[in-house]
Amino acid sequence: MTDTGFRDSIPRHLIYALGTDPQNATLGDWRIALSLAVRDRLVDAWLASARAARQAGAKRVYYLSMEFLIGRLLEDAIINLRLEEEVRAALAALGLSADEVIADEPDAALGNGGLGRLAACFMESLATLGVPAFGYGIRYEHGLFRQSFVEGRQVEEPEDWLTQVHAWEFRRRDVRLRLCFGGEVVDEGGKPVWHGAEAVMAQAYDTPMIGWQGKWANALRLWSAEPLHGFDLDRFNRGDYAAAAEPEALARTISRVLYPDDTTERGKELRLKQEYFFTAASLQDILRRFEAEGGALADLPKKAAIQLNDTHPAIAGPELVRLLHDERGMALDQAIETARGCLSYTNHTLLPEALERWSEDLMTRLLPRHMQLIERIDAAHAAEKPDRKVALVQEGEVRMGELAFVMAHKVNGVSALHTGLMKQTVFEELHRLHPDRIVNETNGVTPRRWLFSANPRLSRLISGTIGEGWVCDLERLCELEPQLDDAAFLDAYAGAKRANKADLAGWLAAEHGVQIDPEALFDVQIKRIHEYKRQHLNILETIALWQEIKANPNAPWVPRVKIFAGKAAPGYVFAKEIIRLINDVAAVVNADLETNRFLKVVFLPNYNVSLAERLIPASDLSEQISTAGKEASGTGNMKFALNGAPTIGTLDGANVEIRDRVGEKNFFLFGMTTDEVVARRAVPDHARQAIAADKRLGGALKAVSQGVFSPRDRHCYRGFVGNLTGHDYFLVCSDFTAYWDAQRRVDAAFAEPAVWWPMAARNTARTGWFSSDRTIRGYMADIWGASSLDPA
Ligand code: BZD
Numbered sequence: 088m089t090d091t092g093f094r095d096s097i098p099r100h101l102i103y104a105l106g107t108d109p110q111n112a113t114l115g116d117w118r119i120a121l122s123l124a125v126r127d128r129l130v131d132a133w134l135a136s137a138r139a140a141r142q143a144g145a146k147r148v149y150y151l152s153m154e155f156l157i158g159r160l161l162e163d164a165i166i167n168l169r170l171e172e173e174v175r176a177a178l179a180a181l182g183l184s185a186d187e188v189i190a191d192e193p194d195a196a197l198g199n200g201g202l203g204r205l206a207a208c209f210m211e212s213l214a215t216l217g218v219p220a221f222g223y224g225i226r227y228e229h230g231l232f233r234q235s236f237v238e239g240r241q242v243e244e245p246e247d248w249l250t251q252v253h254a255w256e257f258r259r260r261d262v263r264l265r266l267c268f269g270g271e272v273v274d275e276g277g278k279p280v281w282h283g284a285e286a287v288m289a290q291a292y293d294t295p296m297i298g299w300q301g302k303w304a305n306a307l308r309l310w311s312a313e314p315l316h317g318f319d320l321d322r323f324n325r326g327d328y329a330a331a332a333e334p335e336a337l338a339r340t341i342s343r344v345l346y347p348d349d350t351t352e353r354g355k356e357l358r359l360k361q362e363y364f365f366t367a368a369s370l371q372d373i374l375r376r377f378e379a380e381g382g383a384l385a386d387l388p389k390k391a392a393i394q395l396n397d398t399h400p401a402i403a404g405p406e407l408v409r410l411l412h413d414e415r416g417m418a419l420d421q422a423i424e425t426a427r428g429c430l431s432y433t434n435h436t437l438l439p440e441a442l443e444r445w446s447e448d449l450m451t452r453l454l455p456r457h458m459q460l461i462e463r464i465d466a467a468h469a470a471e472k473p474d475r476k477v478a479l480v481q482e483g484e485v486r487m488g489e490l491a492f493v494m495a496h497k498v499n500g501v502s503a504l505h506t507g508l509m510k511q512t513v514f515e516e517l518h519r520l521h522p523d524r525i526v527n528e529t530n531g532v533t534p535r536r537w538l539f540s541a542n543p544r545l546s547r548l549i550s551g552t553i554g555e556g557w558v559c560d561l562e563r564l565c566e567l568e569p570q571l572d573d574a575a576f577l578d579a580y581a582g583a584k585r586a587n588k589a590d591l592a593g594w595l596a597a598e599h600g601v602q603i604d605p606e607a608l609f610d611v612q613i614k615r616i617h618e619y620k621r622q623h624l625n626i627l628e629t630i631a632l633w634q635e636i637k638a639n640p641n642a643p644w645v646p647r648v649k650i651f652a653g654k655a656a657p658g659y660v661f662a663k664e665i666i667r668l669i670n671d672v673a674a675v676v677n678a679d680l681e682t683n684r685f686l687k688v689v690f691l692p693n694y695n696v697s698l699a700e701r702l703i704p705a706s707d708l709s710e711q712i713s714t715a716g717k718e719a720s721g722t723g724n725m726k727f728a729l730n731g732a733p734t735i736g737t738l739d740g741a742n743v744e745i746r747d748r749v750g751e752k753n754f755f756l757f758g759m760t761t762d763e764v765v766a767r768r769a770v771p772d773h774a775r776q777a778i779a780a781d782k783r784l785g786g787a788l789k790a791v792s793q794g795v796f797s798p799r800d801r802h803c804y805r806g807f808v809g810n811l812t813g814h815d816y817f818l819v820c821s822d823f824t825a826y827w828d829a830q831r832r833v834d835a836a837f838a839e840p841a842v843w844w845p846m847a848a849r850n851t852a853r854t855g856w857f858s859s860d861r862t863i864r865g866y867m868a869d870i871w872g873a874s875s876l877d878p879a
Pocket of ligand 1: 501721
């Protein structure tokens with residue numbers, strides 16, 4: 088390809104690929120033209136990577152995930168290809184602002200939260216490390232819903248990213264696989280044969296995932312559901328237009344929407360169909376590739392490491408056994424062994440309501456052969472471990488966690504604490520039976536997106552101090568340590584943060600009409616709204632603080648802005664109450680002329696990856712305040728620490744490991760430990776006792792229940808307050824006093840720049856371990872047995 092530079096290639100794509108006259112081009116047209124021009128620069132490396140993997144006969148990593156929360160791709164590609172300057176200059180010459188063009192890209196919101204974002208960070212690290220890999224998932228037509236607020240309440244609207252040209256994907260005409268549902272299993276000459284009743288096609292779309300410096304790229308292969316045949320011409324000709332289109336509509340339903348549910352499995356048939364759809368298509372594709380490259384089936388585990396991201400693809404166990412045994416004639420025991428050699432499973436939650444179970448009836452109806460195979464797998468397991476009590480099917484339900492465990496050679500937790508709890512709780516018996524199976528792989532985040540790209544000011548300071556090597560070797564951030572007592576370095580560090588905060592304040596004013604003081608402490612809690620994450624603990628403390636400021640307006644308060652963002656699952660009523668309360672409190676507190684110099688509350692709508700990229704570099708304090716034992720890991724906590732926002736947090740998930748690394752003086756710890764949580768729950772009336780012992784908490788709850796924040800409907804928070812004063816399962820009341828005290832320690836530290844900035848900078852210097860490169864290396868060594876094809 089001749090490279091004529093972006094000044095030529097951008098208009099060329101605009102004119103010849105989009106058919107748009109530059110004189111009429113919109114920002115969106117320019118953005119797509121730029122994306123195509125940038126894409127041209129990565130395709131060669133991408134194809135070369137696939138070729139190198141084939142030629143080396145390398146083991147490939149297959150990451151199966153219902154979610155890939157990749158966000159925007161254009162800036163990521165520009166940064167990883169190191170094209171920042173060139174693109175900026177070319178756009179300027181065309182009279183365009185690079186920032187505006189980049190910001191025009193809609194987020195690909197193909198995930199709910201941490202689990203989906205982790206998959207995206209892993210894809211980037213796999214490419215950076217030069218590991219041959221595929222991500223496999225679903226090409227949802229509608230990603231996670233768009234959130235807005237009406238009178239403080241969450242309103243959901245469909246997300247429609249695919250109505251725009253998606254410049255990054257390639258439709259693979261030759262990769263279109265057939266799958267079945269339903270029907271029956273018939274004995275044919277002593278062999279069970281599954282005759283499915285309903286068939287759909289899985290159409291592959293590939294998006295290149297490029298690594299640092301563009302040396303290696305892997306494909307993210309997303310499946311779209313399509314009908315076997317187009318529409319029914321006979322019916323159409325008879326004038327029955329709706330019926331003619333019916334098969335198409337039905338098939339497409341499977342990849343229509345991302346389930347907006349990160350807590351409960353609602354037993355929806357469609358969800359199970361989605362799970363089987365993408366898992367079965369991916370396994371067919373994996374076997375096809377393996378067979379095309381030649382090799383004995385028993386050697387599959389030497390060539391394919393298949394990672395199950397949570398239980399959503401857990402049907403992979405029986406499906407792979409079916410493909411090997413039913414369809415390729417391998418003996419059942421060997422098929423189970425071979426499948427287990429390939430498969431491994433990551434658990435992301437211990438919450439009982441989030442552990443998937445499918446009714447035996449539904450499973451039998453939708454996947455009759457799989458139901459039989461699950462029984463066979465269970466029997467084989469029982470034969471191997473005669474003292475096993477856990478059955479895969481219990482009380483008419485198939486337990487997907489146990490199925491994934493039994494069919495995996497390794498099972499991992501996502502932080503040290505979580506992995507320990509897995510062994511003691513949900514997988515206690517299976518761990519006793521298979522003591523070497525559970526391993527820990529603490530999560531990580533990609534430094535390219537979450538520091539280098541999101542925080543250019545801090546990145547420049549770091550690179551100017553220790554060189555650029557940290558970008559792909561994040562632990563080198565520890566080389567900053569000698570600078571942490573240096574006044575000039577700390578000044579520059581504080582300067583970068585202040586500038587980021589000023590940018591955020593400007594954006595909030597322009598986009599949301601909210602005025603905040605950039606000198607105030609930016610205290611940020613951004614994540615899914617969930618009772619265990621305790622946004623309500625934060626807002627109760629905010630109310631108590633407001634009351635205290637009102638009572639003492641002349642005290643030397645440290646000005647604070649409490650920033651919230653996050654979506655609630657549409658069916659999660661209590662989480663939606665929390666959103667409304669935060670918005671109601673914001674309205675009252677922000678309008679209070681007596682206090683609003685010191686305290687503001689902002690709830691930003693439609694939290695997504697791009698908003699996180701804007702907020703995290705401008706944050707002073709990271710709120711990680713879950714009830715101990717409930718947050719498997721957290722990854723936001725890592726992004727904040729890396730960007731110099733110390734944590735106020737409990738001993739939960741990866742907070743524990745963050746604190747170990749940054750040092751206890753640089754982390755605002757509060758609250759009960761996992762063991763204390765269990766003990767506290769056993770105390771009758773624990774919430775009432777806690778309220779009686781803390782006037783501030785009592786005062787805050789009283790204000791909520793009396794309608795101070797809901798003057799139009801004074802009693803609307805009765806249920807909310809009743810929950811907290813009643814059984815308060817997540818122990819908001821019992822942790823309140825400790826949280827309040829920790830916040831006052833934050834105030835004291837923030838008021839002393841000589842204390843605060845070294846603490847913030849230490850968070851950056853000491854969190855290099857939380858790179859997803861390190862996590863991926865852990866998976867490679869402990870789980871996959873895969874190696875890197877050095878992207879030289
Ligand atoms: O996974 C999250 C955990 O809550 C975090 O603690 C952890 O850091 C990340 C990554 O390991 N879990 C989820 O995000 N879960 C979901 O989004 C989800 C989605 C669908 C169904 C069930 C859960």
